[in-house]
Amino acid sequence: MKYILFISLPLYGLDRLTKSWVLRSIDPDQPYAVVPRFFHLVNVPNTGAAFGSFQNNNAFFIAISCVALLFALILLLGRHENSAPDRPRSLWWIRNFWRDLSLSLLIAGVLGNLTDRILYGHVIDFLLFDLHVPFAHPWPAFNVADSCICIAVVFFIVEYLRQVKKAPPPAAV
Numbered sequence: 001m002k003y004i005l006f007i008s009l010p011l012y013g014l015d016r017l018t019k020s021w022v023l024r025s026i027d028p029d030q031p032y033a034v035v036p037r038f039f040h041l042v043n044v045p046n047t048g049a050a051f052g053s054f055q056n057n058n059a060f061f062i063a064i065s066c067v068a069l070l071f072a073l074i075l076l077l078g079r080h081e082n083s084a085p086d087r088p089r090s091l092w093w094i095r096n097f098w099r100d101l102s103l104s105l106l107i108a109g110v111l112g113n114l115t116d117r118i119l120y121g122h123v124i125d126f127l128l129f130d131l132h133v134p135f136a137h138p139w140p141a142f143n144v145a146d147s148c149i150c151i152a153v154v155f156f157i158v159e160y161l162r163q164v165k166k167a168p169p170p171a172a173v
Helices: 002-025 060-075 089-122 144-166
Strands: 032-035 041-044 123-128
Touching: 002 041, 002 060, 002 089, 002 123, 002 144, 060 089, 089 123, 089 144, 123 144
Parallel strands: none
Antiparallel strands: 032 041, 041 123
16 A cells, blocks of 8 residues: 555656646647757647557547556555565565556556546647657657556566576476
């Protein structure tokens, strides 16, 4: 529960606050240059998923978001093993810390974008970077919730790779 209170809810609040400010302050046709030719604040409605893919599938994304949110909440709020017999408690706590942090970030991100889809019928993207390289000229606009989801995925992958690396090799038969 502490992860939801101290990570998910504040990040969800930051997402809502920034999107509310963007809706009040940034005209969709008038991007604001924070760092000219590199970073702009924009007001871009996104009816799709990552990088604007699968446009105009709002109902589908609401359903997927609800499932993902429920799954993440069950994992985060479910019972944890208090300790593993072959590991000191401190290592168990670290492993679960990264998993729980990832789930908390995922909950914040999914909840932020789900709220947009329910309230507006699309997600509000507002951070636009132009990296001036062929595949990122400009990088698709995104928001705080998207950042939470991406960071959560990176943490999940890193933790998975760490666990695979630590796993003993299979016994020869």
